[in-house]
Amino acid sequence: MKYSKTKKYFKLLCMLRWLRKNTKWLAKLLNYINPFNYIKKIDRYIIGKFIGTYFYSIILIISISIVFDVNENLAKFTTNNAPLRAIVFDYYANFVPYFANLFSPLFVFIAVIFFTSKLAGNSEVIAMLASGMSFKRLIRPYMISAAFIAGLNFYLGAYIIPQGTVVRHNFESLYKSKKRITTASNVQLQVGKGVIAYISQYDDKHRTGYGFSLDKFEDKKLVSHMTANVIKYDTISDSRYHWKAINYKIRTLKGMREQIKSGLEIDTVIMMEPMDLVFSKGQQETFTSPDLKRYISKQKDRGSGNVVQYEVEYHKRIASCFASFILTIIGVSLSARKRKGGMGLYLGIGLALSFSYILLQTVSATFAINANTPPMVAAWIPNILYAFIAYFCYRKAPN
Numbered sequence: 034m035k036y037s038k039t040k041k042y043f044k045l046l047c048m049l050r051w052l053r054k055n056t057k058w059l060a061k062l063l064n065y066i067n068p069f070n071y072i073k074k075i076d077r078y079i080i081g082k083f084i085g086t087y088f089y090s091i092i093l094i095i096s097i098s099i100v101f102d103v104n105e106n107l108a109k110f111t112t113n114n115a116p117l118r119a120i121v122f123d124y125y126a127n128f129v130p131y132f133a134n135l136f137s138p139l140f141v142f143i144a145v146i147f148f149t150s151k152l153a154g155n156s157e158v159i160a161m162l163a164s165g166m167s168f169k170r171l172i173r174p175y176m177i178s179a180a181f182i183a184g185l186n187f188y189l190g191a192y193i194i195p196q197g198t199v200v201r202h203n204f205e206s207l208y209k210s211k212k213r214i215t216t217a218s219n220v221q222l223q224v225g226k227g228v229i230a231y232i233s234q235y236d237d238k239h240r241t242g243y244g245f246s247l248d249k250f251e252d253k254k255l256v257s258h259m260t261a262n263v264i265k266y267d268t269i270s271d272s273r274y275h276w277k278a279i280n281y282k283i284r285t286l287k288g289m290r291e292q293i294k295s296g297l298e299i300d301t302v303i304m305m306e307p308m309d310l311v312f313s314k315g316q317q318e319t320f321t322s323p324d325l326k327r328y329i330s331k332q333k334d335r336g337s338g339n340v341v342q343y344e345v346e347y348h349k350r351i352a353s354c355f356a357s358f359i360l361t362i363i364g365v366s367l368s369a370r371k372r373k374g375g376m377g378l379y380l381g382i383g384l385a386l387s388f389s390y391i392l393l394q395t396v397s398a399t400f401a402i403n404a405n406t407p408p409m410v411a412a413w414i415p416n417i418l419y420a421f422i423a424y425f426c427y428r429k430a431p432n
Contacts (some may be wrong), residue, residue: 072177079174082152086144087182091133094140099125100134106209114415115208123204127197135193137186138356141179144386145364153371168430173367179361183354190350191322199319214313223335224304227251232264237311240266245278247303258284266307267300276303286428312339317346341408345398348412353394355416359423360387386422390415 065425072080102125110120135141152158215237218326224247234243245264249257261278282295308316309332319326325347332340367383397411 072174075166076174076177080178082148083144083175083178084181086148087140087178088139090143090147094134094136095129097430098127102128109209113208115204119204119208123200127194127201130189130194131198131201134186134190136391137182138353138360138389138390141182142360142383144373145175145361146368146383149365150368153369156371158369159371168369170367172362175361175365176358179357186357187350187354190353195319195321195324198315202313202315202319214311218310220310222305222309228304230303230305232310235310237307240268240307242310256286258286273306274302274304276301294348317343320346322347322350342398344408345412348409349394349398352412352416356390356419359416359419360390362423363419363426366423366430369430386419390419393418 088333140172149158158171171262217235217237218233220230220232220235220242222230227250227402229248229250231244231246231248232242235242242264243262245261247259248255260282264279264282265277267275267277274387278299278301280297281299282293285292285294291319316327320343325343329340329343332343362385364383393415396404399407400411
């Protein structure tokens, strides 16, 4: 016991001696990797302007969108007796972050164009460049701001917004459209290696299926066949994949012999869930990115072909974050030069590029779903194309 304590004290003493000898080296390393050493006063000024204008543009445009949405849906809310608390906290509290994140590239571009053109109009950009600052150095605080916005958008889009989208979709199905799909028929899927499940009719509202069968194959030979008149998902179970089969019959085949077992009710584990049986429009938006990745992997293992839109959504969340960098470079390059007659023409060009970027995102996603384009390629096509446009604008920017 005393030997082990002495050994620990000896190791601690050696560590303290090492730290004492290398204190200066560690201090230099920490000082070198400290990001705040690279952010000067001018950087803080531009970052503050960028972030502030970005959130200001979001508040302004989303407020207008809310007014139009209220005007369009007020009659539906009144007809369906939607409570005010649900309208505010279930619908609009999730409506705002969803559309703010969806059109974030546009807001980034508007913010960059707006405050950079104002800096250029006040000859502040000219003063910066005349002091010896290169255009490359001028873009640094813009890129820092774009990195912050991209990280924020990815975190919200991958983890926070999908949870709110579930609440918003539930509200819409109750008080707005009332078109939520809750039934499915003739559902067949692979729930394990060589295990095929079939449900004739499924009601998601009661989590109940009718006309159920489960076939198990080994070496392409049927070894087990289970049927049940009714199958119910166990919603109170502590673990997943628990089902109750009612009026079941299990046939087990062993060579030329057959064993039959039947009963009124049996608890069983089947590797499927209610969300695997009913697909609704926009369902991919309700998954967080880790859940989306697991779901795609699970559906591919089952041989399901209905995963393209989920793959597009997964890759689009990553690719859309890089739009902040691309549109920031385009915005700075177009608006940093002081021009007579104002920024009207270049603002129009920039807005056209932003809207065309969002349009191309939608078109490429549609091609991936309907034209068998690889989802990853479809998600990254807008970034690749507009990266060349950003590089061209950067080369033509003032130096």
